[in-house]
Amino acid sequence: MNHPLELTVMMYHYIRDKGDEAEAGSGIAGMPVKLFEKQLDDLARQYRFVTWPQVRMALQGQNPLPISACLLTFDDGVLDHYINVFKILQSRKLSGLFFALGRCENEGLTLAHKIHFLLAELGLPGLRNAIWEKLNVAQRQQFTQAEKHYQLKYPPISLDKRINLLKAVLQRDLSAEVDPLLSDLFEMHVGSEQETARNYYLNGKQIREMAAGGMHFGGHSRSHPWFDWINAEARTSEIKASADWLQQFESGPWAFAYPYGGLSEDSPGILKRHGFVAAFTTQTQLRHLDPYFIGRLDAEEMAQDGRIYG
Ligand SMILES: [Zn+2]
Numbered sequence: 335m336n337h338p339l340e341l342t343v344m345m346y347h348y349i350r351d352k353g354d355e356a357e358a359g360s361g362i363a364g365m366p367v368k369l370f371e372k373q374l375d376d377l378a379r380q381y382r383f384v385t386w387p388q389v390r391m392a393l394q395g396q397n398p399l400p401i402s403a404c405l406l407t408f409d410d411g412v413l414d415h416y417i418n419v420f421k422i423l424q425s426r427k428l429s430g431l432f433f434a435l436g437r438c439e440n441e442g443l444t445l446a447h448k449i450h451f452l453l454a455e456l457g458l459p460g461l462r463n464a465i466w467e468k469l470n471v472a473q474r475q476q477f478t479q480a481e482k483h484y485q486l487k488y489p490p491i492s493l494d495k496r497i498n499l500l501k502a503v504l505q506r507d508l509s510a511e512v513d514p515l516l517s518d519l520f521e522m523h524v525g526s527e528q529e530t531a532r533n534y535y536l537n538g539k540q541i542r543e544m545a546a547g548g549m550h551f552g553g554h555s556r557s558h559p560w561f562d563w564i565n566a567e568a569r570t571s572e573i574k575a576s577a578d579w580l581q582q583f584e585s586g587p588w589a590f591a592y593p594y595g596g597l598s599e600d601s602p603g604i605l606k607r608h609g610f611v612a613a614f615t616t617q618t619q620l621r622h623l624d625p626y627f628i629g630r631l632d633a634e635e636m637a638q639d640g641r642i643y644g
Pocket of ligand 1: 554558
């Protein structure tokens with residue numbers, strides 16, 4: 335990249351109202367639809383919205399972005415994006431870049447989403463106990479050690495921090511061990527995991543409709559692991575799965591968003607080899623020096639405290 339890219343990138347996840355089809359009684363909160371619309375109004379006053387193809391052209395040195403450019407991005411390919419976001423963006427003649435998981439039909443939920451549902455159902459101590467009971471001695475030792483390790487990063491001073499602490503243990507150190515355990519707990523406390531997954535993620539028909547309506551899609555891996563936790567072989571296979579999946583919906587070269595914002599030094603090279611020209615992080619940044627480390631702003635956090643970055 336010859337010049338740093340000046341671009342405000344908004345990062346969204348769930349956009350839903352209690353009781354709507356996306357929330358579906360899960361108890362998993364997101365950004366209320368009205369608040370999302372208000373934030374778009376606020377952004378429209380300060381920024382010029384751009385599309386993924388515009389950003390791609392700028393990165394390839396073909397056409398610079400307008401000043402105060404803003405790109406809207408949405409992670410995880412959840413139903414919220416079809417039933418709530420798509421309509422709103424289309425009515426405003428805007429486009430979004432959607433980082434969906436390269437999943438196969440009939441796959442269950444990702445580890446992260448199983449944790450979301452179970453936390454809503456069991457609460458933090460309930461989930462921790464339910465998992466603990468199912469671990470063997472060696473796994474309990476590993477669990478305790480990992481907890482100790484993350485206590486520095488997530489000092490348990492608030493409920494949110496304590497939740498992040500448990501998530502880090504489950505999503506990283508014990509991910510392989512707890513993945514099947516969480517599926518068992520899901521069936522026991524929530525219901526059919528496959529049925530839930532079918533209604534939870536965007537399906538091919540919805541994605542095609544969104545693409546035909548001016549939306550764009552990017553990669554976000556297949557199973558949503560921390561890239562700094564898994565090995566290079568696993569990173570390659572996750573990125574390849576994204577490329578294979580994207581072929582059906584979006585003409586390349588593509589964009590990628592690192593799951594959980596997890597970074598590893600070899601990711602840009604692997605992404606490049608698989609047809610990706612840009613990758614987005616979760617780090618707050620408005621000027622970007624490397625196309626494979628484009629920072630984003632957490633839109634939900636900003637909406638909660640009524641902030642707009644300028
Ligand atoms: Zn994600």
